[in-house]
């Protein structure tokens with residue numbers, strides 16, 4: 001059970017996952033087309049004999065022998081997934097079909113990195129897994145949201161039709177070292193702007209809220225989900241329910257960086273959710289998982305990383 005494929009393994013979450021899997025004794029095959037990922041994220045792993053890197057695009061079929069698959073390949077930030085929306089949908093949908101096909105042939109357990117975006121702009125807070133979501137199917141975020149929704153459908157149909165062991169998690173905003181510095185996500189944006197002494201960009205009035213999960217906590221959740229009994233298939237929310245307004249986050253970042261940056265306000269982008277917070281009751285009950293790292297501690301680690309690369 002030790003040959004593990006990580007698609008999107010050179011990305012932010014994928015590279016942390018590869019590290020964790022290697023330290024648990026697994027053989028890791030990291031697959032990436034480097035659309036948003038980078039070799040720098042995994043350069044330190046290349047010398048390890050149990051680590052292999054494969055340049056490949058998940059929209060094409062893949063023939064390898066593996067025991068477990070973590071399917072993470074997909075650009076995750078709006079800036080990146082909206083740059084080539086057709087490719088984004090293909091990556092989610094064709095990528096899921098190809099990786100599920102591989103799992104079917106090898107009888108590998110397969111994990112899907114789904115997203116809180118499947119809930120769209122929700123009418124209920126916090127969002128439990130039973131909520132079906134409110135997504136605009138023709139908006140500019142739909143390539144990602146609907147692509148991920150379709151991928152979930154495929155996972156559940158492969159499970160029902162072909163009895164594949166699947167594991168689906170819905171990830172809420174996660175941050176930490178190795179995030180892309182220019183991907184427009186709020187934590188990296190604020191930190192980079194604060195370090196460079198630029199004004200922090202707030203969209204709207206800054207009262208919209210988000211919850212932020214530190215990457216180490218999230219990867220703990222991935223490992224627990226993959227190791228859970230076969231009948232636990234999800235979907236399961238993983239995220240940190242502590243909620244902060246964008247104004248609170250901006251002030252925290254400015255104070256931790258020790259910056260003199262001010263705030264600058266811009267119009268809200270289309271379909272930007274007003275509030276987003278996970279209900280993680282199920283993950284607590286079924287996986288005995290809950291996030292442990294405080295926003296302040298997680299931000300300190302992330303700021304240290306960005307100071308190093310900027």
Ligand SMILES: NC(=O)c1ccc[n+]([C@@H]2O[C@H](COP(=O)([O-])OP(=O)(O)OC[C@H]3O[C@@H](n4cnc5c(N)ncnc54)[C@H](O)[C@@H]3O)[C@@H](O)[C@H]2O)c1
Pocket residue numbers: 007008009010011012013014031032033034035036037038056057058059071072073074075076077091095113114115116170171172173174175180
């Ligand atoms: N980071 C978050 O807060 C978050 C939240 C919800 C869901 N997710 C999901 O988790 C996964 C990883 O996200 P991330 O934050 O690490 O993003 P990321 O952009 O850093 O990583 C995605 C990786 O997938 C690769 N990739 C993209 N298209 C590909 C393709 N067609 N073939 C092969 N590789 C491809 C990229 O090069 C990159 O290395 C994604 O599926 C994302 O939707 C992340």
